[in-house]
Amino acid sequence: MSVTSSPAPPVRRWSAAKINAHQGSAPAITGDPVVDALLKLRGIGPDIAEPFLNPNLGNLTDPLSLPQMEPAAKRVLAAIAAGESIALYGDYDVDGVTSLSILKFGIEALGGRVHCFLPHRMDEGYGLSDDGIERLLNECQPDLVLAVDCGTTSKAEGEILAAQGIDLIVIDHHQGAEETFPPAIAIVNPQLGPDQHYLCSAGLAFKFLHALQKIDPSHRKAFDLRSVLDLAAVGTVADLVPLEDDNRLLVTAGLKRLANTQHPGLRALIQVAAVGERPIASDIGFRIGPRLNAAGRLDSALDALHLLTAGDDAEALAIASALDAQNRERQTIEAEVLKSALAQIEALHGSDLPAALVLAEPEWHPGVVGIVASRIMRRFHRPTFIIGFDESGMGKGSGRSIQGINLVEHIDKARHLLVKGGGHAAAAGISVQRDQIDSFRAALTASIAATTPAEVFIPEISPDIETSVDQLNLDLLNRLDQVAPFGMGNPEPLMIVRHAGCVGEPRKLKDKHWKFRITDESGGTPIDAIWFSGCETHPELPAGPWDIAFMLQRNVWRGRESVQLLIRDLRTSE
Template sequence: MTRWIFPSPIEAGEVRRFAGEAGVARFAAELLLRRGMSSADDAAQFLEPRLKSLRDPFLLPNMAVAVERILAAIDRRERIVLYGDYDVDGVTSLTLLTRLLRAMGAEPACFLPLRADEGYGLSPDGVARCVSEHAPQLVIAVDCGTSSVAEIAALKVQGIDVIVLDHHECKEALPACVALVNPKLGDDFHYLCSVGIVFKVAHALLKQRPTESFDLRDCLDLVALGSVADLVPLRGENRVFVRRGLVQLAQSKWIGLRALVEVSGLNAPFSPGNIGFGLAPRLNAAGRLGTAQDALELLLTDDAGRARTLAANLDVQNRERRTVEEAVFQQAEAQLVEWFDAARDAAIVVGAAGWHPGVVGIVASRLQKRHHRPTFVVGFDESGTGKGSGRSIQGLSLVAALDRCADYLEKHGGHEMAAGMTLREARFAEFRQAFCACAREILTDEQLQPRLHVDAELTLGEIDYDLLDEHESLQPFGMGNPQPLFAARGVTLAGEPRVMKEKHLSLILRQAGDEYRAVWFNSAAQELPRLPWDVAFQIERNEWQGTVTPQIHIKAVRHAD
């Protein structure tokens, strides 16, 4: 059963004071106070994030050395290769850096490893193919490389310099590269993903060598795209990037990105949800089932016809990806029926031969959300090598847990909440036992109980256009700045619920004489509790035929007792 958690009350006078100083409504004042803001200046910086607030890019570790080496490579006309990752963060990073270096007089080559054959990052196979195809003098590894000690040492022996621009966790052994620009080496900017770091590198390069033909603001849509897709927290400079980037997306300079928006059926004004559920899955589809080259070419092309063709291809690949993903998800659920006991097991580990490595991460995310357990999904190839992807819950660091299970793994890495690993099929059962035991030891029963965190209580009568405007001012919502979840108590219904499209419910909620229409997605098959209800909901902007209204989207209901 899901536990509803209501926020601790804040003294009413403090809320009134802050609301007056910041010029916001009561619920917004409560929310901002709970998210660590206490002054009008804090609120202003959050509500109106500005590019002028971006800090000196040279505050990032090793930035000066990286910039000096890149400019030297441009001046000496060296062969530069941008070695990226096949996800949206990697592809947008390569796109931004390529466009800047071209404007500065270089013509870098781009290299993307093959997910199925070469795996993630600077793998031996990927590096060997890169060197064979491009004979680089300088490799700029983006969104990978922090843990590639042996691979970078081997490149150094061949006389090839390497710069790493990455945001993954730093282990004790670091690569002997020219410069490792990774925020985790310092005390700040830890929230940046790789495209955010590349933006900072671009800013630093332009500070050293201004280039009139290149406006870095034109790339903010790429930065927003990569940042939202990589699920980094939308705080600090990320909030600036995404807020401004969503505006830039509506007037994007990039033909390929405009074609992707069109094939996705999206319209301005854009939200992080448009990226997370519309644009990013299509860009990711190419790298999941094959090569990410189509996604990179789409973002780099200046040919409108080619852009339309590539965007249409990515749309088809995304539909194929969904089919493959659903098949793996259903097979994984069937495995859980055989062994998983929610009262006993603190983690989920499933795997099978033939599961496509490009969808195991998505399936892991779906299983984690459904069962509220740290989850690994592993797909094995014909040789018995398994590639797995994991998603966690609060309280368990996947990186730390995998370190404890390292004896069963070929390699592993990632973040606290998302990680990847490789193992042999013969060690799968041992790994599952060890990982589940580790989770059971670390996580408490309370942490294993699903939670629903309410941000503020509202009455239906408080939901109006002014509240919608206040709500919209808190955008963009995402990791680190979740969309507010409200609760209304003692709610009844004005009529029977109406089923829409065989799976959704449309309801008219009634509370103290006020009525409001609400939508509850994917709830038609649920058994409804007896009235009256407590209703947990979010507010959405609904625009129809030029009219904008607030709309209630129900997330959960319970009997009001």
């Protein structure tokens, strides 16, 4: 894909590495100077190192400490005992479908009558909606609705259910103002309490089942909570929430179960996504998650839900293969929207990038706007909204932000221009009329520009570890694995080697990625390196020798393990 029709990305500022692998300080925790220094960087001192390095599910926070968890759990237990119809109304992303799967497995195991409902992205949009509720009531006659991964800001929709005499429980982690809360038996949302703000809905669903068993211990024999740990891990990693405290416990335990999962759907996903024998968090983020998301992005997420709740391997493999094909279609659509968005940046702004990018086009598929927003945000280091339009002409936008800029705060200042809007500091969704897009762009840009220091818009390469090629081996990788799983809140260590050279000629893969082998003055064995999407920002590589910023990764080929560099940036050495 040509990139000449868009402004050049901002030049990154490189800072010094925080750890020198050749000059490690005396180890005080693990006996390894590099690992100990990395733990110190992550704020992990000797007093809390043990539970961090050896996560134990016994250390999970009491589920009843979550806001309104107890009345919510008691209402569901009463519904199960009375044989009431329980509808699970979810969201079409990975967090949404894993949450519904977890709750379906757990509540049905206790004898509950469960109906799962997912809104259609194009027809009904995100969360509770008039159209979605109407279809739900036509499909089943629920006595109780659990709004999962949505519902916190659905006041009007909650009032519709209340008028029908239907109880509502919200299990959600999105932010919202009190005046938008729906009438409900309970709103189980960590954002309403003093802590556990890191939880996503998959983690909340797990803790909800834990609460059911804590209130009525007789249910423990009916359902093994550990059986849904892998689903909780998939939802947690895919939703990009911090891997701290309970999330770290759930993901660590869930990844272990994922390797030998008892769920046919996850087994099939692992097969079609070519996940190795030892799944890691990035396998969820880059292999499993995109395939689960593909269904909801392009059509209905029901296929993803049916996959996760499939009862046999043959059924699961057929659905997983269809999702894999949908994911390839999604990639094609995404590339087209990205190319169009880059051209629009050039047309709107030339080389003078504003404080925020708000891009809209009727032909853009609403199912890929979030991915494209992430790509544009990372490329230009600007908060970005990408807006497509549904069949009614309503603009459906997805926003992504950079560190230091809270999207929700700035959306609130422009809320009068929106039909709907909400989310997190780093990601948000909006609904906007077409004739308000220019006004929203101006208001959002002005709000961000007026409150954000200039240095926030300069991307930084801030390496954790400076090392040399001769130290890049499986031994170092295995030592660093003590700090895993890596993800939000516990990023994979960023390393740097200096004065590295290329062995042979660099290769372009699909005119998009760079691949080559590197060595340096240490005389280490040349190592494979790949720079995904590197051709987009660097159509030609700079003159060597190079300073290279990268993550060290495990590569398994025909049963043999080696290390490779996943490049984040490179520059000519000073």
